[in-house]
Amino acid sequence: MPELRKDPMTRRWVIIATERAARPTDFPAERQEPSDLEKCPFCEGREQQTPPEIYAIRAPGTGPNGPGWRVRVVSNKFPALRIEGATDRTKTGIFTRMDGVGAHEVIIETTDHHTHLGLLPTEHVADVVRAYLQRYRDLRGDTRFEYVLLFRNHRRRAGASLFHPHSQLIALPIIPKHAAEELEAAELFYSREGACIYCTMAQQEMEAKERLIFENDRFTVLAPYASRFPFETLILPKQHQADFGEMESGSEFSFAQALGETLKRLDACLQNPPYNFIIHTLPYKRDSRHAYHWHVEIIPSLTRVAGFEWGSGFYINPVVPEEAARFLREVQTAPVMAEVAHKQV
């Protein structure tokens, strides 16, 4: 019998196809896309091909917009939103519009065109996280914005238009729909139970163990109870914390380890799958630090979203989350270079 499960954090129902439990091998690996190395604007030595550098982690003695960087942030050359302008809304009858004001930046994660975040040493991933944090905290100072969305599209099928490893950031003048929904559910739970819904869920999962993938000193990695997609995973800080931007100095490495290790396991299970990850954080102007809990959602692109999902907002997941967790818990990954690289810094 298939099962209907409700995600308590989003109040979204998912149909879990328990009968025909799919295995990782049911999802054939995506054919390798062309790497477009010869015309890549994100490679070292081609810094002039991007808009000017906003932030970088660089070797001492090197200057902006030239070689010598480890992580580099630039404006998106084809931004979805523009940084200049005001956020007035205008109405025409029942329609509301505003200028497309916002920031759209690209975090170039490494000079190595052919690697990806799941293959990099943990200390390098930590540098990427430090770049996220720097940009997040900087943009939060712009009072026109309500939310800073950090996300990563990996491989063409998951929406990456360039091959070179990169993440993106979009600062928005409106709280995104999903953030508002999560916040509403979290506030409702807090008002009823006097506790954070994410802390409550994580504690229940640590006891049940069946959806736990792994943990480190500061982060827990789970397959969500009502996963929408096969091998969906969730990373959340063990200590209650609402805002990604408030991560303590010193936690970047633990977070990078949790993120890198999760991607490495997905890679080992599913052979470099296309995926999206998104950092969900408190809309920072809202006073709900007690109720909300930041987290990362990683969704491999293995199935297609079709009429049922578009029409209902519900999902059909052919992989039982407990099975996905077991595969990701038990999978053998390649030896980790992290510790070696860590010592160099």
Add this chain to the structure above:
Amino acid sequence: MPELRKDPMTRRWVIIATERAARPTDFPAERQEPSDLEKCPFCEGREQQTPPEIYAIRAPGTGPNGPGWRVRVVSNKFPALRIEGATDRTKTGIFTRMDGVGAHEVIIETTDHHTHLGLLPTEHVADVVRAYLQRYRDLRGDTRFEYVLLFRNHRRRAGASLFHPHSQLIALPIIPKHAAEELEAAELFYSREGACIYCTMAQQEMEAKERLIFENDRFTVLAPYASRFPFETLILPKQHQADFGEMESGSEFSFAQALGETLKRLDACLQNPPYNFIIHTLPYKRDSRHAYHWHVEIIPSLTRVAGFEWGSGFYINPVVPEEAARFLREVQTAPVMAEVAHKQV
């Protein structure tokens, strides 16, 4: 400057890329998928390869589960939900589950393996609509269900796993998230304005004309003001009507004409694009006939949904809806066979 537009019916914001207005030719046609004719279980003469017939429109003198049908409805051989069972919910800590009870049916639209809904004569499309209505009304009688979702996935990229023209129906024991959201927004508008939000919107669009694609005696076809996707279209009845199942006898032909003509125009503009369409209707147990208005959403699959969309619930649309409407208004379609076929019946 890009523009942020809010859809009043779903309260979803969309970024419209007004600067680089894409044209239909910016979306190259999908390569033709294999038609798998030799093993198609939906072709005439292979009726034994599907679960038993639930409903059919057939030539006089022909019996169920054999040739002679025009439109045929069967259970999905690999159903997402099962028809037997109860709808009790069980809780484990903060998680809620229920058995996957529901109906999952396939409406086989024609015996012709190689056609599609945009190419069929209007009278044949009207038979498909009659099959939708018969199944919708029948399943609404099952008190375990809350919603009957009718949708169509066209071509593999839009989620169709079989080539032969077909639509699907899923009856659900829970009101889908999107239906609940639309209903909530419609009820709120009604409580404030004393009018149906869809009627109000349609009237404004009939005056503005810039997003109007075409109309017939009973239906209006529009590009939504805050279209999420390039060439998204909306079909809605001119007379206020909340529930698809209450379509008057005699309206099927007008609806079929509006639907078929829209698909024909999308086909001519975008060369047989993959698409999903979904019939949005009142959750029929809810007493909001005054506030809600049924409609059809057609979304071509031309762009990829990626981290931004998954993370925010917002969308980036590279085609200005007024431009999409103009292309779809002005496109030349092949001569219509509808009237000839109509006279035969």
